[in-house]
Amino acid sequence: MRRQLAIMRQSLFDQGYLDEQFIELEELQDDANPNFVEEVVTLYFRDSARLILNIQQALERKPFDFNKLDGYMHQFKGSSSSIGANKVKAESTLFREYCRSANAEGCLRAFQQLKKEYATLRKKLEAYFQLARQTGPLETASRPK
Amino acid sequence: MAAQGRHGGKKSNKMTALVVDDNTVNRMIHHRLLDNLGIENVAVVNGKEAVDIHCSGKTFDLILMDMDMPVMNGIEATRQLREMGIRSMIAGVSTRSMEREIREFIEAGLDDYQEKPLTMSKLISIIHKING
Numbered sequence A: 001m002r003r004q005l006a007i008m009r010q011s012l013f014d015q016g017y018l019d020e021q022f023i024e025l026e027e028l029q030d031d032a033n034p035n036f037v038e039e040v041v042t043l044y045f046r047d048s049a050r051l052i053l054n055i056q057q058a059l060e061r062k063p064f065d066f067n068k069l070d071g072y073m074h075q076f077k078g079s080s081s082s083i084g085a086n087k088v089k090a091e092s093t094l095f096r097e098y099c100r101s102a103n104a105e106g107c108l109r110a111f112q113q114l115k116k117e118y119a120t121l122r123k124k125l126e127a128y129f130q131l132a133r134q135t136g137p138l139e140t141a142s143r144p145k
Numbered sequence B: 001m002a003a004q005g006r007h008g009g010k011k012s013n014k015m016t017a018l019v020v021d022d023n024t025v026n027r028m029i030h031h032r033l034l035d036n037l038g039i040e041n042v043a044v045v046n047g048k049e050a051v052d053i054h055c056s057g058k059t060f061d062l063i064l065m066d067m068d069m070p071v072m073n074g075i076e077a078t079r080q081l082r083e084m085g086i087r088s089m090i091a092g093v094s095t096r097s098m099e100r101e102i103r104e105f106i107e108a109g110l111d112d113y114q115e116k117p118l119t120m121s122k123l124i125s126i127i128h129k130i131n132g
Helices: A002-014 A020-026 A036-059 A066-082 A086-100 A104-135 B024-036 B047-055 B074-083 B099-107 B120-131
Strands: B016-020 B040-044 B062-066 B089-094 B112-115
Touching: A002 A104, A020 A036, A036 A066, A036 A104, A036 B024, A066 A086, A066 B024, A086 A104, B016 B024, B016 B047, B024 B040, B024 B062, B024 B120, B040 B047, B047 B062, B047 B074, B062 B074, B062 B120, B074 B089, B074 B099, B089 B099, B089 B120, B099 B112, B112 B120
Parallel strands: B016 B040, B016 B062, B062 B089, B089 B112
Antiparallel strands: none
């Protein structure tokens, strides 16, 4: 099971879902805070769900308030970046570019893609942490190969 | 996942820090980073609370100041703290990357600026500046 956990973890990096920042979080775990990464990630998904809803609601109001949308996405991108959510962060950047160029269609497309990446990441991390809980902590955080 | 922290230290009697950030994820991470270095720290959620906590008489060796916050942003909070005579190390921490925006933040009175996400190496470089 440890090997399965390691493979699962490696694939999250190989497929671009996570970046180096996730490893920074892993390195903050210790015996006194053994679940730190899962706690931060859980907080992220709880917090960002509210932002996603705000953006969703803002996109239902016409005309778009691009400043407001950009503001929400700035916050969302910040959190995503802090946990190493690489693909989600990339989609956030694209959305913000569309906001800045006042491209409504682009915003809508980018948001749909962002939600997909967000949902995929959530599912993968939930599976990862579930397996981690069954397996117990790996001895050291290792940089992706 | 790591079982051992690599930077664990005993609680310092002297070094203290204030985290100023409206984002709960960032507050949690910054708190843990500081904790891991043995730095006692508290967190507030906007610039006004940062100013208020100083008005109550508390001071800190280090202030990690986010830029974009509701009620009072980091630029205004930094300006006010300096006007109050606060000489603590204030390190701006933000996702902003435009030179003009960062310059405005620095000119408000920062001692250092680091782009988010804050990492252990970035935090250590800030602390080295406090220690000279």
